Amino acid sequence: MERLVQELTTHLGEILAELGLAGLPWQRMLSPAREVGQGDVALPCFPFAKITGKAPDLIAAEIAAALEARKSGDGDLAACLDSATALGGYLNLRAATAWMAKSATDKQSIGHLPSSGTKVLIEHTSANPNGPFHVGRARNAIIGDTLVRLNRLAGNEVRAEYYVDDMGKQVGILAWAMNNLTPEKVDEVLQAAGRESNTPADAPAGALADTPADALADTPAGNAVESGDEPSEGGGEANPWVNKPDHQRVRWYQAANILSDEDEAVDVEVGEMVRLSEEGDDEVLERFAAAYQPVLDGMLETLTRLGIEYDTFTRESRFVSDGSVGEVMAKLAASPLHDVAENGAHYLELGGRGITGKSTKFFYQRGDGSSLYATRDVAYHQWKWTQCDRLVNVLGEDHKLQSKQVAIALGEVGQAAPEVVFYSFIKLPEGKMSTRHGRVVYMDDLLEEAKQQAYAVVEKLRRDELDESAMWEIAEAVGRSAVRFNIIKVAPEKGFTFRWEDALAFEAGSAPFIMYSHARACAIGRRLASEGHDVEAFVAAYSHQPADFAAAPSGLVELLRVMETYDEVLAKAVAESRPHLYAKHILALANAYNGFYRDCHVIQGGQVNQMHLAISEAAREMLHAGCEGLGIIPLDSM
RNA sequence: GGGCGUGUAGCAGAGCGUGGAUAAUGCACCGGCCUCCUAAGCCGGGGAUCGCGGGUUCAAAUCCUGCCGCGCCCGCCA
Numbered sequence: 001m002e003r004l005v006q007e008l009t010t011h012l013g014e015i016l017a018e019l020g021l022a023g024l025p026w027q028r029m030l031s032p033a034r035e036v037g038q039g040d041v042a043l044p045c046f047p048f049a050k051i052t053g054k055a056p057d058l059i060a061a062e063i064a065a066a067l068e069a070r071k072s073g074d075g076d077l078a079a080c081l082d083s084a085t086a087l088g089g090y091l092n093l094r095a096a097t098a099w100m101a102k103s104a105t106d107k108q109s110i111g112h113l114p115s116s117g118t119k120v121l122i123e124h125t126s127a128n129p130n131g132p133f134h135v136g137r138a139r140n141a142i143i144g145d146t147l148v149r150l151n152r153l154a155g156n157e158v159r160a161e162y163y164v165d166d167m168g169k170q171v172g173i174l175a176w177a178m179n180n181l182t183p184e185k186v187d188e189v190l191q192a193a194g195r196e197s198n199t200p201a202d203a204p205a206g207a208l209a210d211t212p213a214d215a216l217a218d219t220p221a222g223n224a225v226e227s228g229d230e231p232s233e234g235g236g237e238a239n240p241w242v243n244k245p246d247h248q249r250v251r252w253y254q255a256a257n258i259l260s261d262e263d264e265a266v267d268v269e270v271g272e273m274v275r276l277s278e279e280g281d282d283e284v285l286e287r288f289a290a291a292y293q294p295v296l297d298g299m300l301e302t303l304t305r306l307g308i309e310y311d312t313f314t315r316e317s318r319f320v321s322d323g324s325v326g327e328v329m330a331k332l333a334a335s336p337l338h339d340v341a342e343n344g345a346h347y348l349e350l351g352g353r354g355i356t357g358k359s360t361k362f363f364y365q366r367g368d369g370s371s372l373y374a375t376r377d378v379a380y381h382q383w384k385w386t387q388c389d390r391l392v393n394v395l396g397e398d399h400k401l402q403s404k405q406v407a408i409a410l411g412e413v414g415q416a417a418p419e420v421v422f423y424s425f426i427k428l429p430e431g432k433m434s435t436r437h438g439r440v441v442y443m444d445d446l447l448e449e450a451k452q453q454a455y456a457v458v459e460k461l462r463r464d465e466l467d468e469s470a471m472w473e474i475a476e477a478v479g480r481s482a483v484r485f486n487i488i489k490v491a492p493e494k495g496f497t498f499r500w501e502d503a504l505a506f507e508a509g510s511a512p513f514i515m516y517s518h519a520r521a522c523a524i525g526r527r528l529a530s531e532g533h534d535v536e537a538f539v540a541a542y543s544h545q546p547a548d549f550a551a552a553p554s555g556l557v558e559l560l561r562v563m564e565t566y567d568e569v570l571a572k573a574v575a576e577s578r579p580h581l582y583a584k585h586i587l588a589l590a591n592a593y594n595g596f597y598r599d600c601h602v603i604q605g606g607q608v609n610q611m612h613l614a615i616s617e618a619a620r621e622m623l624h625a626g627c628e629g630l631g632i633i634p635l636d637s638m
Numbered sequence: 639g640g641g642c643g644u645g646u647a648g649c650a651g652a653g654c655g656u657g658g659a660u661a662a663u664g665c666a667c668c669g670g671c672c673u674c675c676u677a678a679g680c681c682g683g684g685g686a687u688c689g690c691g692g693g694u695u696c697a698a699a700u701c702c703u704g705c706c707g708c709g710c711c712c713g714c715c716a
Contacts, residue, residue: 034659044658046696056696088659128716168716274715345714357640357712366714373716397710400642424643424709432709457678465676478678489664490651493643495709502650502665506678509650509664516678524675576655584652587663594679603675616675638678 001040002568003103004095005030007080008067012043015066019059021048036558039085039092046089056089063091079546098546100560105544105614111625113567116155121388122148125303125310126163128170129296131250132241133303134440135498136426136433142487142631143423144394145308146579149629154574159388162310163380164296166288167277167317168373172270174249175291177256180269189255195438241444246298249291250435257436278370280320302443306480307631319379325371328379328413332364335412343367353408355401362405374402378409381418391418392577396425397493421577424495426487433498441498443483450479453504454512458638477633478512484631485511489583509587511632517590517597518627521620522636524602524613533608535617542614555599559592559615563622570629579630586626593619 005027016026026043033039045056045063052059067084071077082096124144127137144160151158165171177186190196241247260266276284303309319325329346332338337348345367351360364375384391395403400422407417425432433440455475462471486503490496506512525535549556566585573582596619600612627634 028656029658031658038659042659044697046658049696090659165716170716341714343714347714355641355712359712361714363714368714370714372714397643399711401711402716404642422643422710427709454678461678462676494651495644496650499650505650505665507665508679510678512678513664516676520676520679522676527675580652584663591663597675598680601675605674637676 001032001095001565003564004041004080004093007076008093011067011070011074011077012063015063015070018066019048019062020052024048033092033094034090036554036561038087038090039083039094040561041093041095043091043093044089045086045091049089057086060086060089060091067093095561095564096546096549097552097557097560098544098549100557100564101549101611101615102544102546104560104563104618105542107618110618110621111566111570111628112153113155113570116157118156118390119159119388120151120156120390120392121159121161121384122151122392122394123161123163123384124148124394125308126165127299128165128168129246129292129299130170130174130253131295131435132244132246132440133299133443134433134435135443135446135503136440138306138443138483139423139426139487139492140394140396141303141306141308142484143421143492143579145306145631146484146488146582146629147392147394147421147574147577149631150570150574150579150582153625153629154570156390156574159311160309161384162313164313164315165373166292166315167274167285167320169270169274170253171288171292172274172277173256173260174253174295175288176266176270176273177252178249178291179287181252181255181259186251186255189258190251193258195254195258240448241442244298244301244444245294246296246302247442247444249295249298254436254438275368275370277317278320280317285317302447305447306443306484307633314380314383316373316376316380319376319383320371324379324383325376328375328382328409329365329371331413332375332378332409337408337412341367344369348405348409348412350405350408355404355408357401362409364409374406374409377402377406378413381406381410382413382415384418385415391416393418393420395420395422397422398425419577421492423492427495427497429497429499446483446503447479449500450483450504451475452479454478454482454506457506474635474638477635478506478515478638481511481515481627481630481632482506485514485583488630489580489587491578491580508591511630512638514586514590514623514627514630514632515635515638517593518620518623518634519636519638520597521593521616521623524616525620526636527603528608528613535613538608538610539614539617542610545611548611553599555592555595555597556615559589559596559619562589562592563619566622582626583630586623586630589619589623589626593623 009027012026016022016024029047030041030043033042043060043063045060048059049056064084064086067081071081080096080099082094085092122144124147125137125141127133127140148158148160187196239247256266260270273284277288332348333346335348337350337353338346339349340346345363346365347361347363349360350362355362362374364372364378366372381391393403403420410417427433428439428441431439452475455471458466458471458474458478482505483503486505528535528538562585566589569582569585573579596615600609600615602609602612602616624634
């Protein structure tokens with residue numbers, strides 16, 4: 001309701017001054033009205049009581065009366081302000097329905113803000129390429145991708161970036177496994193560790209070379225998974241993803257981890273490779289790349305199914321190779337915080353910079369002169385700043401300290417810190433998800449299960465009207481949309497436990513609810529078209545008549561209210577990187593549309609109500625944009 | 639030991655930064671609505687000591703303070 005406040009600013013300022021209340025920060029005191037029956041914006045008048053010596057309710061009444069009086073002499077005010085009333089010490093201001101309707105139907109690009117010219121770089125996901133994408137990692141990707149989408153809606157020039165950790169221990173272990181283990185050995189190790197109950201025999205040596213994972217091709221009814229079950233138990237049962245490289249290679253990774261726990265020699269070998277990679281050894285880095293690239297490709301395939309894509313991939317090793325890590329270390333050595341440990345390792349002493357705990361030292365260079373992950377991160381950030389105006393990272397809560405240290409180090413080399421969105425982990429009832437321990441719910445399984453359950457619903461509802469492929473298409477769209485929405489709707493800092501039941505919720509408060517409202521809006525257009533009407537022409541011909549809104553039903557008023565505040569919510573969600581605010585608002589929009597649909601029929605007795613149609617179409621566009629912003633697929637029919 | 643986060647109906651969860659009126663919403667529960675643009679919908683109902691104790695204020699879920707529970711972190715790992 002920022003537009004309303006803007007319209008009222010001058011008037012309210014003058015009226016308050018007349019009452020002896022000049023210069024007070026009343027704009028900041030405005031709040032949304034308690035309930036729709038009372039208005040849209042409220043001004044609590046309690047603080048004024050002390051100053052004027054009058055009762056709050058009396059002051060509110062005086063302001064209300066003054067505003068009402070001004071309406072007769074000011075057409076603009078009369079147009080936007082439906083009423084100003086006093087109640088219980090509050091001044092309640094209600095926007096005029098016709099005024100909101102005009103704004104809703106006049107807009108050029110509904111759901112999008114004008115281009116800002118701001119370049120935003122959002123780094124998200126950046127998961128180690130050591131195994132299939134699981135639900136725990138998904139929160140990062142879904143938050144990140146939603147921010148990317150919202151920034152685009154908000155008119156920013158966005159770049160989505162995936163930082164590929166191509167030189168650490170994780171990928172080192174994978175590479176070691178690929179070079180030293182046979183398929184038989186992997187089976188043997190995993191079985192011995194009780195990780196797999198029987199021999200999967202799913203990955204013959206040849207298959208590893210370069211499997212064109214086509215396992216994701218649409219799988220019709222056949223492999224339905226029973227609801228309530230946990231389809232992924234880490235192996236054993238017939239695994240539908242046997243041909244997907246990330247699912248194949250994670251077994252090598254897991255086996256190597258078990259071996260390295262048992263045998264120190266393995267650890268030493270891996271350590272040596274990791275050391276060489278950190279020195280920028282091309283041969284080792286190539287070996288690493290050969291090991292992880294198929295895994296990364298498999299992960300990206302899963303992400304694509306979720307509607308998540310990246311503009312650029314940047315490899316960590318790049319910053320070692322191009323010398324920028326060396327430069328960072330040299331600059332940090334000049335920092336007043338710099339010091340050297342006994343064995344020649346370099347660090348910054350951050351005790352005076354708000355870092356507390358067992359250690360306040362931030363090591364950025366080992367005794368042997370090599371760099372650490374965080375050092376490379378500093379170089380990476382330095383480079384990222386050359387690419388954008390605004391820098392956003394999405395990181396797990398376990399990176400908080402690290403991120404703070406990097407921010408301080410960046411300051412020492414004269415760079416600004418990035419904005420970071422931290423999120424809590426998605427846990428399983430039995431504990432934190434871990435690829436290494438095979439304690440995970442794979443996204444591939446979740447998406448498949450979501451599709452199956454969505455199919456069951458569509459099949460029940462519409463088997464008479466739709467053919468198989470249409471129903472499967474809807475099921476796929478509903479499945480991925482629901483999975484995304486159920487994760488994004490929760491504030492990032494809240495930790496939550498993964499439950500199949502919640503992840504697959506399809507009712508009100510979920511993505512299908514939003515999709516359904518959109519589909520209903522589309523159905524109206526289809527109906528009109530089938531009766532020979534030209535919807536666009538109708539909308540274009542619509543002419544706004546304030547009098548038409550004199551007796552607007554609540555469903556219409558409520559829809560217009562939600563539409564009125566869309567832009568401010570989008571702007572806020574983007575400015576503060578809080579995507580769940582937007583998700584909640586789109587939910588409210590869908591809900592409001594359903595109320596409008598109930599109260600305002602577009603087709604009445606064979607006649608088209610142009611006003612209703614114009615508003616319905618505007619809402620449809622906004623719902624469409626909302627889906628776009630949330631990565632929900634806006635089906636025309638479901 | 640220290641730091642950060644979190645605790646809101648049976649469950650999930652918004653609101654907390656910028657203190658305001660009867661604490662959203664969904665699931666589950668109870669009751670109603672398909673001769674009318676898609677009932678994955680709509681309408682109505684019951685259910686909350688906002689973790690616990692102090693404090694500030696005309697006013698506290700919101701701010702301060704002390705406890706308690708849960709999570710994450712405090713590597714010359716990534």
